[in-house]
Amino acid sequence: MAEAVSDAVGLEPPRITTSVAGVRQAIADARVTAPGARVALVPTMGALHAGHLALVERAAELADIVVVSIFVNPLQFNDPADLERYPRDLDADVRILTGHGADLVFAPEVTELYPNGDATTRVTGGRVGGLFEGRSRPGHFDGVLTVVSKLINSVGPDVVLFGEKDAQQVYLVGRMIADLNMPVEVEVVDTVRDDDGLALSSRNRFLDSRERRAALTLPHVLEAAESASDRGIDAVLAAAQAAAMGEQLVEVDYLAVVHPVTFLPVDDDYTGKARVVIAAKVGATRLIDTAAIYLGR
Numbered sequence: 001m002a003e004a005v006s007d008a009v010g011l012e013p014p015r016i017t018t019s020v021a022g023v024r025q026a027i028a029d030a031r032v033t034a035p036g037a038r039v040a041l042v043p044t045m046g047a048l049h050a051g052h053l054a055l056v057e058r059a060a061e062l063a064d065i066v067v068v069s070i071f072v073n074p075l076q077f078n079d080p081a082d083l084e085r086y087p088r089d090l091d092a093d094v095r096i097l098t099g100h101g102a103d104l105v106f107a108p109e110v111t112e113l114y115p116n117g118d119a120t121t122r123v124t125g126g127r128v129g130g131l132f133e134g135r136s137r138p139g140h141f142d143g144v145l146t147v148v149s150k151l152i153n154s155v156g157p158d159v160v161l162f163g164e165k166d167a168q169q170v171y172l173v174g175r176m177i178a179d180l181n182m183p184v185e186v187e188v189v190d191t192v193r194d195d196d197g198l199a200l201s202s203r204n205r206f207l208d209s210r211e212r213r214a215a216l217t218l219p220h221v222l223e224a225a226e227s228a229s230d231r232g233i234d235a236v237l238a239a240a241q242a243a244a245m246g247e248q249l250v251e252v253d254y255l256a257v258v259h260p261v262t263f264l265p266v267d268d269d270y271t272g273k274a275r276v277v278i279a280a281k282v283g284a285t286r287l288i289d290t291a292a293i294y295l296g297r
């Protein structure tokens with residue numbers, strides 16, 4: 001265990017650093033006494049909830065030093081109003097993290113990561129980056145991939161962790177790491193859900209009580225897809241579309257069944273592992289969800 005950093009673990013809050021130099025120094029200091037210490041990075045935009053804590057706790061199982069980055073990345077927002085209203089409360093986030101195994105919080109200002117106000121060089125998500133989330137939010141994944149590569153380069157982790165709920169993000173980050181030969185492993189952690197099935201999301205706080213009930217359409221669509229999965233893709237889509245209809249507050253943006261290797265919609269005769277992805281607006285709040293299925297026939 002790397003004592004220099006992990007002294008703070010337990011019921012003490014994690015240490016906070018706001019600079020790239022600071023995070024690198026903290027890790028270098030820890031490695032003086034624990035040369036082989038493994039580092040995990042959990043990239044977040046703050047507004048932390050139990051889904052993030054599951055990532056942090058898994059990170060603490062996989063590594064000696066757990067760094068949680070908290071950075072609301074302007075590059076991945078195509079809607080300035082969405083960026084503006086994204087919740088930001090560093091003190092609350094640090095309180096939530098305390099006692100869950102985070103050693104260090106890296107919380108840079110925008111000027112620390114984008115000193116020129118922008119990134120001249122961007123990583124792009126290619127064709128898949130323009131589908132689904134990328135179609136509704138142009139440039140979103142270029143922003144995600146650019147900031148994730150900056151965070152990885154800043155921290156130098158052995159492993160980086162993401163939640164399954166952001167399935168397209170997970171896919172594209174995995175592609176980026178493979179395509180660019182980045183020396184880091186990816187660990188994907190299962191979606192954490194409320195008791196009624198709604199996936200935890202920082203955006204759930206924007207739902208009023210009617211919208212909160214209506215939002216259950218998303219997990220219901222996934223359940224319908226799963227229960228039709230042994231009857232092939234047409235049956236899955238029909239069941240999922242039927243489950244998506246009838247709730248006035250819900251406007252489905254996309255609903256698709258994709259191949260795990262290509263993240264493209266599966267062919268009509270496909271059987272095997274697949275993933276259902278859905279995004280919907282519930283009132284003014286956009287939510288996403290996903291489930292792995294096995295398509296039979």
Ligand code: PAF
Nearest residue numbers: 043044045073144147166
């Ligand atoms: O999933 C998120 O919260 C963000 O997209 C990430 C990975 C922290 C990049 O800003």
